[in-house]
Amino acid sequence: MIIxxxxxxxxxxxxxxxxxxxxxxRRMDRAGVDRALTWLQPPYVRELDQGNxxxxxxxxxxxxRILGFGWADPNLGVQKAKDTVxxxxxxxxxxxxxxxxAQNSFYIDDPELSIPVIEEIAATGKLLALHVGAxxxxxxxxxxxxxxxxxxxxxxxxxxxxxxxxxxxxxxAVIEVAQDHPNLxxxxxxxxxxxxxxxxxxxxxxxxxxxxxxxxxxxxxEVTRYKALLDEEEFSDEDRHNVMAGNMMRVLGxxx
Numbered sequence: 001m002i003i004x005x006x007x008x009x010x011x012x013x014x015x016x017x018x019x020x021x022x023x024x025x026r027r028m029d030r031a032g033v034d035r036a037l038t039w040l041q042p043p044y045v046r047e048l049d050q051g052n053x054x055x056x057x058x059x060x061x062x063x064x065r066i067l068g069f070g071w072a073d074p075n076l077g078v079q080k081a082k083d084t085v086x087x088x089x090x091x092x093x094x095x096x097x098x099x100x101x102a103q104n105s106f107y108i109d110d111p112e113l114s115i116p117v118i119e120e121i122a123a124t125g126k127l128l129a130l131h132v133g134a135x136x137x138x139x140x141x142x143x144x145x146x147x148x149x150x151x152x153x154x155x156x157x158x159x160x161x162x163x164x165x166x167x168x169x170x171x172x173a174v175i176e177v178a179q180d181h182p183n184l185x186x187x188x189x190x191x192x193x194x195x196x197x198x199x200x201x202x203x204x205x206x207x208x209x210x211x212x213x214x215x216x217x218x219x220x221x222e223v224t225r226y227k228a229l230l231d232e233e234e235f236s237d238e239d240r241h242n243v244m245a246g247n248m249m250r251v252l253g254x255x256x
Contacts, residue, residue, distance in 0.1 A: 001245040001256075003067070004033045004219060006160055006189035006211030008041030011054040017041075017215040021058040024214065025065060031212075031220035037248060039069040039098050039129070041215070048073055048084060056092035067252060069129060070097040073104040074113040082120040089124045095252050096127030098160070102136030109144040118148060122155045127251065129158040132174060133165030133190070142173040149181035156251050157184050160211070162199065164191030171195035175202050185251055189213035189222075193229050205239035209247045 007028075010018035018041055019027075028036055038058065040051030052070050059068030070088025072081040088094045099117065101108040108114050108130055121128045130148070132140045142163055149157060159178070163170030171191060175198060178184045186203070188196040189211030199208050212222035230240045238246075249256060 001035075001241070002031075002033045002210070002223065003245045003248045004028070004031075004036040004212050004214065004223075005158070005187045005209040005248050007036040007038045007214045007219075008216075009038055009055065009058060010041040011050050019215045021054075021062070021066070024058075025062065027214060027219045028065065031223045033219060033223065034245070035065055035067055036214075037067045037069055037095070037211075037252075040071050042071065042103070048076070052084065052088055052092070052094075056088075056094065059092075059094070068092065068094040069127075070094045072097050072099060072117055074099075074110075074117050075104055075106055078113060078116050081117045085117060085120040085124065089121075089126050094126075096129060096158075097121050098129035098131070098158075100131040101139035102131050102133055102165075105136070105139065107139050107144065109147045115148075115151075118152065118155070122152045127156045127158060128152075129160055129187075131161060132159050132163050132170070133161040134163065134168050134170055135165045137168060137170060142170055142177045145174070145184070146177045146181060149177070149183055153181075153183055155183060158187055158209075158251070159184050160187045161190050161213070162186040162188055162195065162208075164195060169195070171198070175199050178203055178207060185209060185247060187211040188226075190217060193225060196226075196229060200235070200239075200243070205235065205242040206247060208243055210244050
């Protein structure tokens, strides 16, 4: 079993790397990926309703392959973002909601913009996903993740990219923060292999998940990279299962 914990789809394939659900499924088949945690791939300025609805429909049509996840942007209005959370969870039945302070330009711990939306997510009992990368390190800095993790200790938080995605690299800081906050699970997409290895050795195999960042990376290549990374004597079959599927199944509450 392989679960890719970072896949983006879009209701339109126009421009850039955007892919429709059929292309995502084709890439999954080629890579040998069974299921994918899937969220939308919005341009930097766009109404999100269409994209979240598209993810919901993809998950509805392919329940054995697509694990749908919502997306909210408080810059479109805090109340609208909270309403988006309710729709994604209550109406669409998605597994949680992602906030991307890099793409949508906000501090992820902003007490007026972001925290009210996170409170809404926490109240649902579902997951929060945070883009945490060096592409906007002030907006998504690991110390901001730590503040959120402390404020919401019962909220399961997915740390997408674990501080990678360019320079300056913040992976060491993310690993240190994760040591202090057990409600953080790292998704090692678009990040150096050496950083993933350090996270595994420091935190153990129960805290790191495989992710490809499709379509920005090639899913079949990323699967091969992870298999090579985990093909070390120090890692057991259980470790490999944890990283490639088991951890994501556990945090999402999926049965094996």
